[in-house]
Amino acid sequence: MTVTGRHYATGERVRLEFAHGRIASISPATAKGTGVEPASNSEPWIAPGFVDLQINGFGGHEFNEPQITPQRVREIVLAQDQFGVTSFCPTTTTQSLDRLTHAMTAIGDACERWPEIASRVPGIHLEGPFICAEDGPRGAHPREHCRPPDWDAFRRLNDASGGRIRIVTIAADYDQTPEFTRRAVDAGIRIAIGHTGASSDQIVRTVDAGASFSTHLGNAAHPRIRRHPNYIWDQLADDRLGATLIVDGHHLPASVVKCFLRVKSIARCALISDITGMAGMPPGNYSGTPLGNIEVLDDGRLVVAGQRELLAGASLPIGHGVANVMKFAGLDLRDAVQMASLNAQRLAGFPVQPLEAGTLADLVLLHHDCEPGATSPLRIVATYKRGERTWDASRTIRHSAAD
Ligand SMILES: [Zn+2]
Structure with a gap:
């Protein structure tokens, strides 16, 4: 061909x-x-096809919904073809260990059963439950299930997935974080700092232990924070950390995207969509979703129903991020595409597949x-x-x- x-x-x-x-x-x-x-x-x-390190679901279904099945996983995975996404990390947000174990089993089974699913899923991203429970850093993750990093709990989840967890997003806030990070990195798993309200020292200790990038830097933060130091500057300034960014035009202002890219450099940044299961749904009100009552607005934003400010996740595929970084930061197509493909592979430790x-x-x-x-x-x-x-x-x- x-x-x-x-x-x-x-x-x-x-x-x-x-x-x-x-x-x-x-x-x-x-x-x-x-x-x-x-x-x-x-x-x-x-x-090169897009590689999205963070997709939570699509078309009304989340990977960690209670009724997830391998067949449903297959549908979510194949739906990403239309967006130019050739591989991605199914991502689970904070839930009970039982619920997460069920999700891991379903994703693992889908990869076992269908080669076309395994080839599109180079690894799973576990985003939570090891995150900060405070309002702001936890984002829309349920507070009651946020908990300190726990290697035994992680092993249970990873075993259920058939050893497919490749990225864990954790908060740097906990005393257990450096030790957990060291064990995960030794096992070949990438640790990302995210949903954190940590101090400067805690961030340094987590990076010293081997954390390699920040998850959706600039989001999942307190609405008001001390001007300096704070955990955004600390992560920005640490040259050992790459960063993933949600550049859907809603999660970060254009000026912030431009500044982050200048500081981190394009090569160390990757675009993610972070789309939730509400992505692909028509505008309207939806009750009883895993994130509560959600409204899909005409402009594609997902908000907590009844207001217009609190975002309830993302709904635009990664290609919008490619177009937006060109507009927000003056990037050419080459750099913008690489942020959505090769840079993501590099951050996640997947084989890098340049166009050659x-x-x-x-x-x-x-x-x-x-x-x-x-x-x-x-x-x-x-x-x-x-x-x-x-x-x-x-x-x-x-x-x-x-x-
Ligand atoms: Zn998140």
Whole structure:
């Protein structure tokens, strides 16, 4: 199979050949051997597929809802093809250990049963329950289940998942955090600091123990904090920490996104969507969701029902973040895409799959007006997973029914 389009980093017109799920070759696209054809603006960009380290659910279902099944996990996972996401971390938020164990079992079983699910799920992100219980840092996570890091509890969850937990977001606030971090890092698991209200010393101790990035830096914080020092400056200033950012236009103001990127550098930042199970639902009121009564607004924001300020999670897929960082921080398409793909792989410790011969043919074809500061949204044209077209905007591809 071959695909032709504009290389997302160079702008050159290229032809990619796939073989056995990998990119066999990338060559300048020529017309009947007469030389390189000029790239046309009507042709899509070819880029590495998006890798989203934080997806909580989709289409009305959360990974940690009580009735989650492997079949439901499969539906949530395959729904991400339409957004150019070729792999991602199913993410569980704070719940009781029994509920989380059930979620881990369902995700693990789905990966065991269906190779197309296993290939899209390089690891699970456990976000909570080891987070700060204070209002603000805990975000929308239920207070009664927030608890200090506990290695035995973690082992139970990881065993239930078949050893698939690859990222744990924890608060640096607890005395147990450094020891837990050391054990997790020794076991090959990435520790991210998030949902924290920690002191400067606690953050340093957690990074010393091996924490490698901050989860959605600038969110899940007290509404008012001391001007300095505080846990946002402390994480920003520590060059050992990368960061994931929610750049949906609602969670962080444009000026904050720009400042974070300048301080951390693009290379150490990754975009996440952090979409909840309410993503993909039409505007309206929804009662009895895992996060309580939620309203989906016309502009896509998810808020706690009855008001307009308190966000109840994100609903826009990662491609919106790609378009937004170009607009907010003046990035070009190359840097914006890398924040949604290669940088995420690097932060999570997954094999990095640049757009070059020999790597997995996990690709997204997209349209975007690539002038810095462009306001037009990014549009997904097609998604390829291991060389197979899994999404095509011009026709709906239906996955074969699960057994
Ligand atoms: Zn969170």
